[in-house]
Amino acid sequence: MSKNFELMQQAASAREFQSTATVGEAATLPPVNANGFAKSNGQGLDLDRFAREESLKLVQRVFLLQASTAPRVVMFAGVEPGNGCSRICAQTAEVLAANILGTVCVIDANLRTPSLPEYFGVTNHRGLTDSLLQDGPVRGFAKQLRPANLWLLSCGSMAADSTRLLNSDQLQKRLLELRKEFDYVLIDAPPLARYGDAIALGKLTDGFVLILEANSTRREVALTVSENLRAAGIKILGAVLNKRTFPLPERLYHLL
Secondary structure (H helix, E strand, O other): OOOOOEEEHOOHHHHHOOOOOOOEEOOOOOOEEEOOOOOOOOOOOOHHHHHHHHHHHHHHHHHOOOOOOOOOEEEEEEOOOOOOHOOOOOHHHHHHHOOOOOOOEEEOOOOOOHHHHHOOOOOOOOHHHHHHOOOHHHHHEEEEEEOOOEEOOOOOOOOOOOHHHHHHHHHHHHHHHHHHHOOEEEEEEOOOOOOOOOOOOHHHOEEEEEEEOOOOOOHHHHHHHHHHHOOOOEEEEEEEEOOOOOOOOOHHOOOO
């Protein structure tokens, strides 16, 4: 087992997180710079390559190694704001699309602080909120990216009451349509500790991937979030320990 993965029991008690479906492990991703690339640790370790490798491991554990039982609609949510959830969701979608023949759609459901259009370098014209207010096939509101089997459903037009749409019956209908239209759907959700949107959305998915920030996410907050998810009957598929620093030289990491 790679030591680049840390047990969730190190972020919380074993009893609280033993239900995590990906054998109780948290993927570990390094900090990034303003452009979204992994920072160097100053000792020769290629952290950008390391981040890609860890993203692939996450994709394998959550999506590719579970055969017929693999989840198809998965929500990514940070425990607290600023945990790097949007970037991790986008990178996971890119890696998944690059490793399958089917289609992947990533949805920007973080309506308060949307960021996926900027990450992918596309406009936010027509998206999730528009699909909930207008008629037409849901694929018509999505944007095709690279690779060609990757699509983005951005947050769309914003209004003062846009967040109420995340609790609408129309959203449930659109998610059912997305299941039929795409092989995999990844949803970037608002932070769990601050808003209830993510849990309402999560009930319509196959489970959550939690994003925790190293040296920042508080243990008691993470425990409360996990309890709330279980109480709502939502499955925790895995977790990512983000922005972890790497003080060791590269040659030592090759031995781990």
